[in-house]
Amino acid sequence: MLRKVLYIDLSRGESWSIERQDLFDEWLGGTGVGIRLLMEECPEGADPLSPAAPIILSIGPLNGLFPVATKAVATFKSPLTSELGESYAGGRLHLAMRFAGHEAIVIRGRAQGPSYISISGGKVLIKDATSIWGVDAQTAGMILREHEPGMGRRSIIRIGPAGEALVRFAGVVVDTYRHFGRLGLGATFGSKNLKAVVVSGTERAEVPDARRYREVYNRLYAKTVQTDAMEKYHDIGTSVNINVLNWLKGLPTKNFQLTSFSEAEKISGEVFADKYLFRRLSCAGCPIGCVHIAALKTAFSPHHEFEVRKVSYDFEPIYSLGSNLGVSSAEGVLQLIDVCERMGLDVISAGVVLSWATEAYERDMITPQETLGVPLQWNNVQGYISALEKIVKAPNEFYAALARGAEFASARYGGQDFAMTLGGNEVAGYHTGPASMLGQLVGVRHSHLDNAGYSIDQKAAKKQLSPEEMVDEIIKEDNSRGVFNSLVGCLFARGVYTEENIIDALGAVGIAKTGEDLHLLGKKIFDEKYKFKTREGFDLSRARLPGRFFKTVSTLGKVTPETMEEMLRIYRKKRGWS
Numbered sequence: 027m028l029r030k031v032l033y034i035d036l037s038r039g040e041s042w043s044i045e046r047q048d049l050f051d052e053w054l055g056g057t058g059v060g061i062r063l064l065m066e067e068c069p070e071g072a073d074p075l076s077p078a079a080p081i082i083l084s085i086g087p088l089n090g091l092f093p094v095a096t097k098a099v100a101t102f103k104s105p106l107t108s109e110l111g112e113s114y115a116g117g118r119l120h121l122a123m124r125f126a127g128h129e130a131i132v133i134r135g136r137a138q139g140p141s142y143i144s145i146s147g148g149k150v151l152i153k154d155a156t157s158i159w160g161v162d163a164q165t166a167g168m169i170l171r172e173h174e175p176g177m178g179r180r181s182i183i184r185i186g187p188a189g190e191a192l193v194r195f196a197g198v199v200v201d202t203y204r205h206f207g208r209l210g211l212g213a214t215f216g217s218k219n220l221k222a223v224v225v226s227g228t229e230r231a232e233v234p235d236a237r238r239y240r241e242v243y244n245r246l247y248a249k250t251v252q253t254d255a256m257e258k259y260h261d262i263g264t265s266v267n268i269n270v271l272n273w274l275k276g277l278p279t280k281n282f283q284l285t286s287f288s289e290a291e292k293i294s295g296e297v298f299a300d301k302y303l304f305r306r307l308s309c310a311g312c313p314i315g316c317v318h319i320a321a322l323k324t325a326f327s328p329h330h331e332f333e334v335r336k337v338s339y340d341f342e343p344i345y346s347l348g349s350n351l352g353v354s355s356a357e358g359v360l361q362l363i364d365v366c367e368r369m370g371l372d373v374i375s376a377g378v379v380l381s382w383a384t385e386a387y388e389r390d391m392i393t394p395q396e397t398l399g400v401p402l403q404w405n406n407v408q409g410y411i412s413a414l415e416k417i418v419k420a421p422n423e424f425y426a427a428l429a430r431g432a433e434f435a436s437a438r439y440g441g442q443d444f445a446m447t448l449g450g451n452e453v454a455g456y457h458t459g460p461a462s463m464l465g466q467l468v469g470v471r472h473s474h475l476d477n478a479g480y481s482i483d484q485k486a487a488k489k490q491l492s493p494e495e496m497v498d499e500i501i502k503e504d505n506s507r508g509v510f511n512s513l514v515g516c517l518f519a520r521g522v523y524t525e526e527n528i529i530d531a532l533g534a535v536g537i538a539k540t541g542e543d544l545h546l547l548g549k550k551i552f553d554e555k556y557k558f559k560t561r562e563g564f565d566l567s568r569a570r571l572p573g574r575f576f577k578t579v580s581t582l583g584k585v586t587p588e589t590m591e592e593m594l595r596i597y598r599k600k601r602g603w604s
């Protein structure tokens with residue numbers, strides 16, 4: 027299998043492909059290759075919205091060849107945090123890149139005017155996107171589906187108006203229901219005048235020994251579908267966690283003022299499944315089908331017929347646009363998700379920005395003049411819809427500040443104590459204890475998925491863990507996820523891809539690795555990412571922990587600043603940092 031990188035320069039309108047076996051031998055693929063290419067391509071201190079800041083899309087050696095190896099990773103300099111940007115998406119992109127014969131795509135420069143990239147049949151074309159600029163992300167996808175080749179073997183990734191307006195937490199919609207949601211990749215697309223990338227192809231992936239490949243494939247497939255390793259993701263899906271976390275007192279409510287929501291039952295996964303679930307979908311190459319789609323009946327326009335909008339949901343949007351905003355109806359949550367989908371906004375950041383603004387408004391730190399009359403109040407869905415639309419249009423200084431994220435807005439208007447960000451990124455839906463806080467603070471992209479600290483807290487709720495044991499678990503996850511994300515698998519399939527199975531799967535595609543090789547690689551990828559982060563200004567010793575975390579009771583009780591200081595000290599020592 028030739029392992030190639032496709033380079034596209036939007037400023038010069040050129041593209042070329044280079045075989046980079048050295049790169050893939052050393053960094054495996056996915057996130058390993060992504061961070062290495064970012065180090066090669068991104069000049070130190072580059073403005074994340076300048077032509078100099080690249081976008082890197084990459085897949086790994088198992089994509090398209092093994093079940094649930096279904097993700098692609100985007101690596102970039104984040105417009106939200108100004109350091110490492112990294113985001114993962116399912117859908118069909120990983121498979122389309124395999125068919126197109128490119129394991130990594132580097133996009134440089136800035137197009138002269140609205141454009142999209144079409145990669146198909148060995149050709150790369152930069153096409154005029156004037157007619158779809160300004161169009162919402164879903165409609166843009168529908169139009170491109172009509173005009174671009176490769177149906178059935180194609181992926182269409184695109185931005186909505188939020189990315190075009192450079193909202194710092196704009197995402198990229200991938201094949202309608204999946205996203206490169208976090209850290210502002212949508213704004214990076216917008217800054218390059220890039221509306222969309224369409225990828226398709228007909229290349230085949232060869233394996234050195236078909237019999238061995240089939241044997242490993244069948245074993246992994248059986249583990250995926252015949253054990254309970256992934257059962258919960260199909261049934262109610264991750265939204266089942268609304269009731270669970272509410273019961274555990276770990277569900278952030280009204281901007282983390284509470285950790286249980288009196289109305290949680292009304293927005294639980296069970297209610298969504300019972301009243302709104304319309305169908306389930308899968309990313310290409312996954313037999314699980316955890317993508318839950320709700321049917322939302324809305325008025326087509328005032329006084330006109332109804333239309334049914336299809337809206338994907340899971341735990342994180344129900345937290346960020348539901349409990350965290352005090353929204354107590356499933357329909358209200360779906361309406362807010364739908365607006366974010368059309369605008370192309372990251373739902374977690376959007377919800378946390380609005381929850382900070384609601385509290386600041388309640389405390390008279392923001393005036394009705396500044397909100398332009400929009401009432402920012404818990405559970406006021408119409409007010410929130412109006413605010414989201416204004417964040418994208420930025421009609422005044424206040425909304426322009428919100429468009430830069432909660433960290434920026436709170437630095438400008440006050441209330442940093444309750445601006446729920448870690449490392450500048452709006453936090454995910456857990457206040458389970460110190461491991462969740464530390465995990466997001468030290469994680470390479472400040473995401474709950476860097477090391478799943480929330481799950482370490484939940485383990486500690488059953489059997490006490492010392493601060494040192496928690497730190498050990500965080501470091502182990504940080505490193506091992508660097509390897510898994512180089513493959514690039516769906517994190518829900520971690521139980522399928524044990525170290526032994528990863529070694530077997532890699533062996534079946536001709537890549538010989540030992541457990542020791544993988545451990546060293548995981549550490550090396552983590553170190554490379556931290557090299558980029560510190561180079562771009564991230565300093566863990568100055569990272570802010572919002573005071574709200576220490577005031578609100580978590581699943582493991584109140585977390586004290588002393589506990590966090592101790593865990594940070596242990597973490598630094600174990601990482602070998604002074």
Ligand code: SF4
Nearest residue numbers: 096308309312316516
């Ligand atoms: S489990 Fe869900 S997110 Fe993961 S690959 Fe399957 S459908 Fe996609």
